[in-house]
Structure formats: structure tokens, C-alpha cells
Amino acid sequence: MNQELLWLGWSGLHLTPWKLIGLTGALMFGARWVVQFLASRQARRPVIPRLFWYMSLGGSGMALSYFLFSTKQDAVGVLQNLCPAFTAAYSLYLDIRYQRRQREPAQAGALSAQDG
Incomplete structure (x- = not known):
């Protein structure tokens, strides 16, 4: 995975599979702000969609x-990416848990309406 990708030699880029993975990750991490911007613009208020946390x-x-x-x-790169990963994982967990709690009363109300 540390060997240069020869098929990109014509472009002047010297990439390895690992560097391609790292660059893709950096682009994904940066693009999450575009997702957040678009969601907030559509909602006309600050919003952080779940896709933001998945991209993080x-x-x-x-x-x-x-x-x-x-x-x-x-080591700097490891710490720089390890800390946000924990924050994103926890935020995603909270988002999923919150959505489940929101759904439970609605489901309970639907069941009681069927019984009554």
C-alpha cells in the first residue's frame, strides 16, 4: 500500500494507496461543512444533519x-484525527438515541389509538 500508483504517473502526481485514502478522508472531513451549510440554508436555522457525523x-x-x-x-496527524472521531461517534450516538426517543411516544400513541 506504500508503493506509488504508477497509472497516475502521467499526471505528475506521486500518490500511494495510503495517500489516496488520507486525501479522500481529508476531503470528506472538509466536505461535511458543505453538508451542514446546505442543511442549515434549507432549514433557515443552524442544523447539523446526521450525514455530518457520518462524514466526520x-x-x-x-x-x-x-x-x-x-x-x-x-503522531500529530494521529491525534488530530483521533479526537474528532470520538466526538463524532458520541454525537452520532446521541443523535440516534434522541431520534428513537422521539419516535417512541408517537408509536405508543398510535398503538393506544388502535386499542381505543
Whole structure:
């Protein structure tokens, strides 16, 4: 995975599979702000959609794997991507749990309406 991708040689880019994974992760991590912007613009208020947290986790994970497993092995990059991954995972957990709690009263009301 640390060998240069020769098929990209014509472009002048010197990429390895790990670097491609790291760059994709960095792009995904940055693009999550575009998702948040679009969701907030549509709602006309600040909104953080669930996709934001999935992109945070995916982007952090990909960039973290680059810093852990490639020849780069940079402790700064590891810490820089490890901390946001925990925050995103916890926020995603809270979002899923909150949505389940919101659904439970609606489901209970539907069941009692059927009984009555």
C-alpha cells in the first residue's frame, strides 16, 4: 500500500494507496461543512444533519488510517484525527438515541389509538 500508483504517473502526481485514502478522508472531513451549510440554508436555522457525523467519522477514520499505517506515521496527524472521531461517534450516538426517543411516544400513541 506504500508503493506509488504508477497509472497516475502521467499526471505528475506521486500518490500511494495510503495517500489516496488520507486525501479522500481529508476531503470528506472538509466536505461535511458543505453538508451542514446546505442543511442549515434549507432549514433557515443552524442544523447539523446526521450525514455530518457520518462524514466526520468516515473522514477521521480514513485520515487516521493514513497516519497510522502508511510510511508517514505522524503522531500529530494521529491525534488530530483521533479526537474528532470520538466526538463524532458520541454525537452520532446521541443523535440516534434522541431520534428513537422521539419516535417512541408517537408509536405508543398510535398503538393506544388502535386499542381505543
